[in-house]
Amino acid sequence: MVSLSLPGIIDAHVHLRDPGATHKEDAYSGTVAALAGGIIGVLDMPNNTPPTVDRRTFLQKREILKRKAVSDYGLFLGYDGRSIAPLLELSGQAVGLKLYLDETFGDLTTEEPESLASAFEAWPGPGPIAVHVEDAAQPPESDSIDVALTLAHRYDQPLHVCHVPHPDDLLRIERARQQGVRVTCEVTPHHLFLSTNDLPRLGAYGQMKPPLISPADVARFWQRLDLVDIIATDHAPHTRAEKESTDPPPGVPGLETMLPLLLRAVDEERLTLERMLELTYHNPLQIYGLRPPEDSGVEVEMGARYRLPAGGYQTRCGWSPFAGQWAMGRVLRVRLRGQVVWEEGRVLVQPGYGRALARG
Ligand SMILES: [Zn+2]
Numbered sequence: 001m002v003s004l005s006l007p008g009i010i011d012a013h014v015h016l017r018d019p020g021a022t023h024k025e026d027a028y029s030g031t032v033a034a035l036a037g038g039i040i041g042v043l044d045m046p047n048n049t050p051p052t053v054d055r056r057t058f059l060q061k062r063e064i065l066k067r068k069a070v071s072d073y074g075l076f077l078g079y080d081g082r083s084i085a086p087l088l089e090l091s092g093q094a095v096g097l098k099l100y101l102d103e104t105f106g107d108l109t110t111e112e113p114e115s116l117a118s119a120f121e122a123w124p125g126p127g128p129i130a131v132h133v134e135d136a137a138q139p140p141e142s143d144s145i146d147v148a149l150t151l152a153h154r155y156d157q158p159l160h161v162c163h164v165p166h167p168d169d170l171l172r173i174e175r176a177r178q179q180g181v182r183v184t185c186e187v188t189p190h191h192l193f194l195s196t197n198d199l200p201r202l203g204a205y206g207q208m209k210p211p212l213i214s215p216a217d218v219a220r221f222w223q224r225l226d227l228v229d230i231i232a233t234d235h236a237p238h239t240r241a242e243k244e245s246t247d248p249p250p251g252v253p254g255l256e257t258m259l260p261l262l263l264r265a266v267d268e269e270r271l272t273l274e275r276m277l278e279l280t281y282h283n284p285l286q287i288y289g290l291r292p293p294e295d296s297g298v299e300v301e302m303g304a305r306y307r308l309p310a311g312g313y314q315t316r317c318g319w320s321p322f323a324g325q326w327a328m329g330r331v332l333r334v335r336l337r338g339q340v341v342w343e344e345g346r347v348l349v350q351p352g353y354g355r356a357l358a359r360g
Pocket residue numbers: 013014015045234236
């Protein structure tokens with residue numbers, strides 16, 4: 001059997017749900033799922049309960065990761081529109097500042113233009129400002145991507161647009177780049193491998209923010225992948241019971257399925273292996289200014305194509321919206337800082353082996 005050696009994946013967008021919703025996932029189960037998916041480092045978002053927006057909540061979360069993580073990690077700082085002080089005090093310890101310009105899961109939305117502007121003005125870096133924006137239902141001038149691009153331009157802040165909602169937005173981001181805005185962007189596997197065609201079958205299991213797009217728009221994302229900097233999972237687990245409730249929360253898991261889906265796309269020659277590693281390893285490290293963990297890598301067994309299973313995942317939520325999709329490659333072994341941490345479906349290190357990714 002042919003095996004493939006990769007440097008490992010850095011997933012720049014995950015929600016490990018710890019603290020606040022550990023029945024969905026916690027820092028241990030989430031980082032085990034990461035290793036199972038060939039991911040050696042995850043960047044965790046701040047919309048926890050309580051949100052990671054000040055010294056107390058940031059240090060509490062860092063302590064949780066330090067105790068439980070088995071992959072490496074970085075933490076985003078959030079901003080709740082109240083105090084600027086934590087942005088100044090904690091910026092060097094966070095991988096970046098995450099701003100929610102549109103409502104999503106959790107209660108951390110900053111829509112007021114003034115507090116948004118003050119965050120863009122105050123953020124001292126070195127990480128970028130990462131934004132959650134939804135597609136424009138309104139005229140372009142009131143749309144949140146434009147708001148973010150304008151503020152990044154005005155305050156000369158590096159901006160990262162998370163999970164770009166629609167291929168048209170890629171073109172707007174590209175125009176902003178041409179005007180000198182320092183902006184990078186990411187797309188998710190669910191916007192590349194699922195579409196609105198899957199919604200009748202998936203129901204609430206296909207609901208996330210931003211929502212799935214049409215097959216034609218998915219094809220346009222693939223055509224303009226040259227404008228994309230990062231592919232990140234936006235791993236956002238919810239239990240089956242929650243998804244089957246009358247008010248299902250948005251979000252899908254993705255840590256264990258991104259690499260095999262992308263390797264299938266490589267096999268189909270929709271992107272090269274080199275480009276896949278740019279999007280999932282080199283660029284995330286570079287954009288967030290992080291150093292790759294030394295002596296680390298992932299060995300993938302490349303056999304025949306197979307269909308992703310409906311169960312048997314490490315993520316606590318236990319399901320995948322990609323079940324049934326064709327995939328390539330199985331993660332055989334993961335080495336992290338000189339140690340084999342994952343082999344043949346088992347974690348080989350204790351909770352707490354994972355470390356904060358160092359600044360490059
Ligand atoms: Zn997210």
